[in-house]
Every structure is written in C-alpha cells, then in structure tokens.
Amino acid sequence: MSPGIPVLLFAPLIVCVLALALDVRLGEPRRWHPVVGFGRLATALEKRLNTAPKDPFRSLLAGLFSVFLLTAPVLGLAIWVSVELDGVLLILIQAVALWLAISLRGLAEHGRAVAEPLRDGDLEKARDQVSRIVSRKASALDEQGVAAAATESMLENGADAVFASLFWFLVAGMPGVILHRMVNTLDAMWGYRTPRFLYFGRMAARLDDLMGWVPARLTALTYMLLGQRELAWRCWQKQAPQWDSPNAGPVMAAGAGALNVRLGGPSPYPSGVKHRPVLGGTQHASSDSVDGAIVLVQRGVRLWLGIVLVTTALLMLMVYL
Template identity: 45%
Template sequence: MDNTAAGILVGALIDGAVADPRSWHPVAGFGTAASALERRVYAPSRLRGTAFAALCVGAAAGAGVVLGRFGVLGTAAATWIALGGTSLTAVGEAMADALESGDVEAARALVPSLCGRDPDALDEAGICRAAVESIAENTSDAAVAPLLAAAVGGAPGVLAYRAINTLDAMVGYRTERYREFGWASARLDDAANYLPARLTGVLVAVCGGGRPAVRAWRNDADRHPSPNAGVAEASFAGALGVRLGGETAYRGYVEQRPVLGEGADPGVADLRAAVRLSRRVQIAATVTAAVLAFSRGRSGRRACA
C-alpha cells in the first residue's frame, strides 16, 4: 500500500483509540508559539497579519517535511496530530449525558470545548443547538479536511492545514483587534476548507442524510456568513430534520444567524444523532482519503515508469 494511504489509516486508527491528549498536545504547543509571535508582531494591519500567517503555516509545513521522511509512521503521526474527530464526538456525547441527567451546568461547562459561544447565555435548548452546529462544522474542520489534506499533501499538507485552521480559531474574528490582523488567516481558512466542506456535505448525504441533507444544503447553505460552515451545518440540519441558526451569542458580541433546515429546534436526541452521523462521516472520509492517496501514489509511480 502507498505510504501516505497507510499513514492516513494508521493515524485515523490512533485518533480513534487515544484521541487528543489532555496536555502536551502538539497543536496546543503550536498555539502557544503562535500567540507568542502574535504579541511580537501584532499591528492592526493586513500586511502584518499576512506575514504572521505565512510564518506560522510555513513552520508547520516544515515540521511536516521532517515527519514525512519517516514514511508511514511520520504521516500517521502528522495525521493523528491534525485530527480531532474522536474528541469532538466524545464531548458531544458527554454533553448529551449531562443534559439527559438534568445537569445543565455540567453541559454548559463543556461548551468551550466545542465552540466559542458564551456558555452563560445558553439554556438547555441553546446548548443543544450550539453543540449540533459545532459538531457539524467541526466534522468538516477537524476530520474531513485534515484527512483530505493528508491525501493531497502528505505530512506537510496536513500540518499546514491544521496550522491554518488553528490560526483562524485564534485570530480570524471580526472584532476590532483582529478585523485587519486576522484577515489573511480567515481567508486562508476559507480557501483550505472550500473543498472539504463540500465533501462533508456529500458524505452526510451518503451516510444517512439522503435527499433532505442535499435539499437543505442547496436551499440554505448560502445564507450562512461562512461559505464553508454553511454547507456542513445545513446538510446536518437536513439529515437530522432540525432547524439550526438564530441568535448566536459569543463573548462580547451577538450575531443573528440565518435559519438552516426545517423542523424543530434540536434536542438531546438530536445531539446524539449528530454524534452518530459525525462518526459515520469520519469513517467514510478516512476511506475516501486513503483511496485518493493510494490513487495519487499509483499515478505518480506510473508517470515515473
């Protein structure tokens, strides 16, 4: 089997077995280093922000080049570092357990592990909606996109992708501080997730969403302020038969999001269904990425023959 394809499969298996460590995760280390660099170079300038993003992403890709020299094990390590799908669904399950037992405070405490919403502004219904939307978006960002990046770019590609996505989570906001400095990071993230988000929509339909997922994607995705999150969230909404969107409170500001899908607001049962759907999509994405990597490797060997 092609080294990249094998590395993707091994990395996905490791993520499924051990998920993200609670401490000393390489992505957390990258975030710490990026924060230190931001403090040194920050200015409300797109030029400064572009240089910041280029340095960070270039460093991550360079680390991937080093890992890639170790063949299957190096690609597996890079893939595992970039994946977050198992942790995503574990948090979703824990949140559903807490809500089912009536412990809204415990569920609220888990919100920051999924998204940047203001937990204090969320009741049980708001927690469910935030969780389903975040599981949908992060199924693309934390699972499908890294796998596709690994298939196309190997270890350098998958670590560059994870750097881009992490920078967007750090500085890609429309706040006064980051509107200019975070512009390049946000645009890079939009570009890096364009194809993965649409693959996510396809896989949601294939993995159980069917025509309702496609219909919600077609009718509602473009209403979302993100060109990529809208695809994932709308397809999940259609697949689950729920309505997403509405008033969305972050720390310091509130957004009015468009309605995606049809039906009732999501409840605990829908949150559990979102977790199950995410897992199916992640498995399908792993197989798709491995097949793509194998096909690319085989085509490359033929071209060299």
Template identity: 40%
Template structure:
C-alpha cells in the same frame, strides 16, 4: 515490482487510515499535544508581530504556516515504505480532532439528559464560543449539534483531504492554518485587520472540504436514521445562507440529514448574531446531540476512506519523468 512512487502512495494511504484509527483509540495528552505546542509558539510570534495591519497579519500567517509545511515535506522526503506509513499515521493522529469532538459533545448530551443545565453550560465552551449563560436546554442542544457539524469538516474531513492530496505537509499546514484562524481569525478590535489573512486562508483551505463534508453527510445519513435526499436538498438550498462560506454547507447538510432546524440568535459575549435558519424540521433536543455524533463518526469513516483513495490514486496517475515500465 511496483514502481517506487506507487509504493510510497500506498504507504501514505495506509498511514492516513492508521492515523484515523489512532484518533479513536489514543486519547489526546493533557499536556504537550503537538497542536497545543504549535499554538503556544504562534502566540509568541503574534505578540512580537502584532499591529493593526493586514500586511503584518499576512507576514505572521506565512511565518507560522510555511515552516510547518516545510518540516512536514522534509520528514516525508526522508521516509520510505513502512517509515512513511508510520510518519503519516503519527501526523494524522496529531491533527485530527474527531474523537475529542465526539466525546465533548456526548458530555454535553449526558449533562442535559441528567437535567444538569449548569454542567452542560460549563462544558459547552469546549465545543464553541457562544455565551452559555444565556442558553436554555434547547439552545445548548442547538449549539452542540451545530458545532459537531462544522467541526466535523474542520477537525476531520479537511485535514484528511489535504493529507490525501499532499501527504504530511498537507496535514500539518492545514492544521497550522486552522489553528491560526481560531486564534486571530475572529472579528474583534485587535484582530479585525491583523487576522484577515489567517481567516481568508482558512476559508480557502476549507472550501472543498466543507462541500465534501456535505456530500459525505448525505451518504452517511442512514447511519443516524436520516435521509440522504433531505441532506443534499437542504445543503443546496440553505447552505449559502450562512455567513460563513463553508460552515453553512456542513450545518445545512446535518440539519437535513437529522430532520432538524438549525440557526437563529447566537450570543458571543457582548456580540449578538442572527443566523438564517437552516433546514425545516424541529429544534434540536438533547438526544439529537448523540444522533449528530453518530452521523459525524460515519462521515469521519467515509472521509478516511476518501483520503486514502486520494493518497493511493492521485499521485500515481502520472509516472515520474523518464520512468519506464517496471522490470
């Protein structure tokens, strides 16, 4: 008989794979999604604790993330076998956003392909925070491709990797931290200091997943008619030029895999950023959004397999103290 700790790790692996499948098959509810409920609670906590202070922001981040991780650990400790697999699958479905990302990007692509620039501008804010009013067709296509690249890591690879390494607590804690970064981690007068801890935590948690995303993008490049060698070359050459320590790796890998040139001028309301160019191909066109989605879906599948392998193998490399051979 296989030792109990090994049975549990295989249950976690099965749950991660099952949750990834559920993300593709079961649409997110319009109301009452667990991540949305967490965001509403975190917003109330933020209003109660906010001050122009890094220590207050760090306290807010800890008070929002640690209870979620503890809840996940408690639930995981109370399940075994099929129950553990079901719990992990449900948590994985709740935290993944790959299917929604693909649908939203394809919606933008469909609007551009139909020549409906107004509709494409209306839909773009569901993908990224850029001001769509100043973007033409190619600007919207670039924004969509870059969003798919970055969010493939944030919405899929990162939660799966932390789920593979730490189980349900890893899934929930990562999604909580990433949600806080989206809420308060941006540079604005209100959050420049208060959101510092949330932004730095998100950077730390996404460091390894972003680089894994770049590697998986190279492996998946042929699925979108791209080059694995170009994906790796551009990721290594250009990834560090991006202002984000993590997003640049993903965007550069996608640029190389798809033969595109990303980066340039971005407008966020009254704020303008000039991003370094990544890649050496042409500028994205509407059809490239669908290619990026196809590439992202291939990366998602590889990420699910990688996470399942971590769940099955990493915890089982050391038996519990005092454990002997199975009888």
C-alpha cells in the same frame, strides 16, 4: 511490477487507518500537544507584531508576515521529511502527524459531555460543558439552545478537525495536513472581525477559507449521503448561501438537513444576541441530535476509508493490467 508499488499505493490508506487507530486508542495528547505549542507561539508573535491594528496596511502586512514566519519553517521540515525518508519510517511519521491533526475521539467526548447531562436533566452541567466548545454565552442558553450549540459544533468541527485533515493528507501528504492544521489554528485565533484582528487576521482567515473550500463541500456531501438526502440537499442549496461563512454554511445546512434538526437562529454571545439564519428541518435540537451528529461524523469517516480502499484497489488493478 516492482515490489514497492503495492506498498506505495496502499500507504495513504495504511497511514489513515493507523492515525485513526491512534486517535481511538489514545485520543488527543494531554500534554505537549504540538498544536497547543504552536498556538502559544502564535499568541506571543501576535502580541509582538500586531502593534498598529488601526492602520490597515501595516496590520495586513504584519499578519501576512506572521503567517509566513509561523508556517514556513514547519512546512519546510514536513516537505524535507517527506522527500528524504521512505518506507515504514515515513509511514509511521505520517501516521503520527495525521493523528495529531485529527480529533475524532475528542469530538465525540466533547459532544457526549453535553448530551449526557441534557438527558439527565442537569442543565447547569450541560451549560458548563458546552461553554468549553462554543463561544456563546452558555448561561443564557436554555436546554434547546445548549443542544443546538453542541450539535452545530459537532457538525462544523467534523469538517475542520476530521474530514479536512483526511482530505489534505490524501491530496498533499504530510505537508498538506500540517499546513491546513496550522492555518486553521491561526484562523481560530486571529480570524475575528474585531478592531484588533480585522486586518491582522485577514490573511489567516482567507487562507483557511481557501484550504477549507473543497473539504467543506465534501463534508456536506458526506452528511447528505448518510442522512436524509432530499432534505439535506434542499437545505444545502437554499440555506447555506445565507450563512456568513462560505465553508461553514454548506456543512451546517447539509448536516442539519441530514439530521432533520433545526439549528441556527438567534444566539446569545458575550457581545449580544447574534441573529443567524435558520438551518435544517423541523425537529428541535436535543441530546439525540448531538449524538446523531457524532454518529454522522463517525459513519462519514468509515465511508471515506471505504472510498480510499476501493480507489486503491482499482489503481492496483490498473497496474496489474
């Protein structure tokens, strides 16, 4: 057996462990975050090219061109690096790229920033903190509404900012995780059903749905396995199809069921009250459900790493045999 085979087989696991260690130790970069820079570039490009939002054909074409213009050069560079480099240098570069794409520590910090004032009875502070992570009208939320919004954010962002990044790295390496992060960012910026973005943002939204389809269901499965399994499965099967997002539905329903917490329902937004389907079990959302969602994501990451380790060990065994 070639000496390089063990390193090749264990490289994905090593990269994931290093990236998560960087995330736990350093969190998200406070300055010069590439995703922030990418978002600013996307904003500037959208202002320049989205000049005819009421014309469906021109707006769709402008959105398609914008997605290509923003993603193609970065994706090409990621592919070139993955092909031309190898060994320890490539592992380190991949680890940094994955670290910049995931946000496990940041997710927990944002969630706890809401849960702690809720426990202390400081509703105003909890509203202020939840307004940083959701688009709801925080001033109109009561204690339960704040807790539900934060719990939903932990579950949904666990899929988008943690598990989807791990999935795309394991499936397609550094190019996969970078492309997913770019597409997910563009969807978060442009994927609105407003007059300005209805057509322009459609390509980004559809690409994000496509890239998120498998990771979302793996995330839902993860939540189900680590929580109240029977309830999570029933919620996933019966409630998820009622949700307007094909990927958020399974994640939110399975997560709410796993925690046996009641989520969804009417929620106030700046544009008015949005009536959403009810998800989950019977218990009201609280600071405990926010903490529970954080723990569910963290345990899920450990489960995924364990599966990668076992899979790698089996591959090694097959090589030796």
